[in-house]
Amino acid sequence: MEGGKDKMIATKEDLLNLSPLGVKGTLISEEEIMRWFGLLDASWVHSGNPKDPHAELTSGYCSNGFFDCLRVLKYVKLSHILAHQLKLRLETAMGKSELLKIKYTIGSPMAAITFAHDVAWEAEIPENMFLEKDPANPKKMLWKRIAIPEGYPVLQIEELITTSHTTNEVERAMREGNPCPINFVPYIGAIVHRPPKMVGGYGGREVIALISKEVWAVPPEECPLCKQGSKKLRPKTNWKELTGKN
Ligand SMILES: [Zn+2]
16 A cells, blocks of 8 residues: 555455545555455465365365455455556556557456456456356357457456466467457456466466465375375365364
8 A cells, every 4th residue: 555544454344345436546565455355255375284174176176275256356346446456557567558559358257257347447448348158168168249350459357367277268269259360468467366386477478466376286196285184175165164264
């Protein structure tokens, strides 16, 4: 927060009362945003103590950390505040004039759909659209409802990047589904970037994220926490037990 008028948010109630206009133009630190996620039970990182349980991801892999952006994004004001924070960082990375040239934001399903819309609003990007999951194969995406004209600069938005899978799948689906070539700008906007080993970007595009953190995920047979006797739990259904919050 800006020096002098330090307004660290202390409680969930304070956070939910935060006004987007009140923090407009103020760069909020990664540490502070990370604390907001904690206040909303939207993030968890393992303590290192094998007596504490660890996370079992949807993929079946074990992990020492977990983020659920929907627990933050469901609050409309917070979604706008985070979108504004991302706009400020994109502006620094690309320059204001390049950001203003972007014609489209694209959100991947599900959580990034509304967030990409908020980023478009905050950054004055005129159009926003989203991909959808292929009903025949939920790991695949479809781009079929809208045709983006050739040359239009397109900014991809993700709420959470763990591996390159979704990021690359969005690119593949759009390149295959659009009638003419897609002009992706060399940046991807994200709320959380949490790869096992920090990388700057994917396929020549740099990730601009509000939170960047290394979180590992490994098959259960390679999991150091399983080996030490730590219990593995699915975060979505065992949040209280996993985080030790009651
Ligand atoms: Zn494990």
